[in-house]
Amino acid sequence: MDSQPLQTLLVGIDAGCRSVLDPLFEDGALPNLQSILDDGTAAPLESQVPPWTPSAWPSLYTGVNPGKHGVFGFLDFDGYDWDVVNATCVREHALWELLDRCGHSSVVVNAPVTHPPRAFDGALVPGYTAPEDPTCHPDGVLDEVRDAIGDYRVYAPRNVDEDEAVAWYRRLVGMRGEAFRYLVSRFEPSFGFVQFQQTDTVFHEYPDDDAKVRAVYEAVDEQVGEILDDCDPDTVLVASDHGIGPYSGYEFRVNDFLREQGYVETARGGDGMPSWSTIASDELQQGDAGNDRGHGLLERGLAVSAKVGITSQRIGAALERAGLDEFVAERVPENLVRAATERVDFPSSKAYVRDRIECGVRINLRGREPDGVVSPERYRSVRSDLVDALEGVRTPSGNRVFETVATREAFFDGPHVDNAPDVVTVPADFDQFLSAQLRGTQFGQPREPWNHKRDGIVAAAGAGVDPDADLSDAHLFDVAPTVLATLDAPASDRMDGETLPVVEPAGEQSYPAYDAGETVATDDGDVEARLADLGYIE
The missing domain is CATH 3.40.720.10 (Alkaline Phosphatase, subunit A)
Structure with missing residues (x-):
């Protein structure tokens, strides 16, 4: 050269x-x-x-x-x-x-x-x-x-x-x-x-x-x-x-845990994040194959939606705009109803996981979030309670889910710390798969083996x-x-x-x-x- x-x-x-x-x-x-x-x-x-x-x-x-x-x-x-x-x-x-x-x-x-x-x-x-x-x-x-x-x-x-x-x-x-x-x-x-x-x-x-x-x-x-x-x-x-x-660990659905602890509120319809994409991937995207009950026109339509990128954060709004949210609830089997319509109700929740990739829990703080419900005076106590609760989580095998649960200041500093999760959750050996989805149970098999x-x-x-x-x-x-x-x-x-x-x-x-x-x-x-x-x- x-x-x-x-x-x-x-x-x-x-x-x-x-x-x-x-x-x-x-x-x-x-x-x-x-x-x-x-x-x-x-x-x-x-x-x-x-x-x-x-x-x-x-x-x-x-x-x-x-x-x-x-x-x-x-x-x-x-x-x-x-x-x-x-x-x-x-x-x-x-x-x-x-x-x-x-x-x-x-x-x-x-x-x-x-x-x-x-x-x-x-x-x-x-x-x-x-x-x-x-x-x-x-x-x-x-x-x-x-x-x-x-x-x-x-x-x-x-x-x-x-x-x-x-x-x-x-x-x-x-x-x-x-x-x-x-x-x-x-x-x-x-x-x-x-x-x-x-x-x-x-x-x-x-x-x-x-x-x-x-x-x-x-x-x-x-x-x-x-x-x-x-x-x-x-x-x-x-x-x-x-x-x-x-x-080799488990999938831990943090929002299901937080719901049982009284932090997460859920809704069907309205603002929030439905638990959708795993059902879409595992069931709907299979089309007519491998499903004993078959898929109706609506379900196939939802499968197409999943394929073109209407993912968990989008599907609820799409159903609502199309006037299909009640129709879905009446006609689709319960697992698909839950997956397509039940979601974390962000404005009503005290704390939630908004994105599993963040490795942490966000507090719905008044004055910071649009409809915050946790007052600034209660912020530190709520955060401390979350740390204690998450530190104590054990898998069905009795192992710790997290090797570290700490406030965000333990990991981040700088002008954009406020964008970080309030509580950082580090999976033990990165061997537990974290999920933000609502599936009705706290634990399952990891969605991805690697x-x-x-x-x-x-x-x-x-x-x-x-x-x-x-x-x-x-x-x-x-x-x-x-x-x-x-x-x-x-x-x-x-x-x-x-x-x-x-x-x-x-x-x-x-x-x-x-x-x-x-x-x-x-x-x-x-x-x-x-x-x-x-x-x-x-």
Whole structure:
């Protein structure tokens, strides 16, 4: 390649962890990734709470906790209403924006929650939560990419069969690598960041299928090899947002527990969140097959609604607008009536789980929520009672559901702490599956046999990297200051992480305060449907 060599490359592998990588290394399936670990140093990377894509990746690329950048899950709430998060919800500078202030250019491909992009010296093609035809930076660069490599998509088509799905996973991985190499050649950046999402998606859609996991990882390794050959970076870092692994515990339906404790009120019709998507996935989307009683016209209509993205937060309002809520209650069997119409009545409840990805309980506080019922004077006592009640929960096997139940201040600090759950609930070993759904019973089998774990991975190799460095305390927040240090750029004094000892720190400085501006709505049914497919929106 004739362009200026890339100085620092960051490879993001969603859900990457040693328990997944090591068996593939032993089989010789990932020679390029293994060479990075062999030539440098690697260790588990402790993720944050919550360890999920929409909050963890912004924490990684800003170096701050969610209380400072403002994103706690896939959903951004305005009172009791919600929208899918996007880049305008991330209220702190990304590391490529800080590099711009230090005279460095960057190319970023497929980083989650980066749509719509902000201006900086370089190029950005957004990833997860962006629409299929996202706004990119600079204007027109997506057309350039598509002209150069033939095609570029953010997502695979929905509702394809297994063989097509895996082929699409590999194709998307290839698009990431090809687009990244083209943009590096085109913009000659100092820093490059390419993220691969399918390493997480394959576990959500095809858990326990080793062949499909291997196929995705081999495609990633091939692209990493081509990037190393073409871009010749001086320093390479590999990092993940969290790990992944099998769940052997239970599904704990926190709102069912809170209802029995007197905190959650429910309603059929009106505002709230119906318990819908699991029934829709397990029963309605089966169509006429595998159901002894068959599906009537109404049920098939609801199945179609589920497939096109009318998920739990939307179905109740849709039924009400169509005048079908009473019709459903009279004609559909009880399990579907409950699933389609019973919901958490947010305005009437004292506390509730609004989004399972947040890992916590929200108090319906007067003066903060639109129809708060808990007075500010009672806030601390209600929160303390919730902590005590949740700490005492045991599974049917007698094990603790939570390893930690604490107030949000124990996990978050910053200007956006008020957006966090009031009580943070950390599942024991991340082996219990939390759900916000109302199902009538507190416990069930985990909806997904594999899900997120706390420890991901970090690795570093190349110029200036100490291969003997001790990374035993590596944390997600440390990645951004470490990347900056490889380019001799100071970390921000607002960052919560520290430069990992693989490279020499470059100090820190005050950068201009982040100018948040207005939050732009995502309001994209297709994005919502894809998140529901993966179980992220119930």
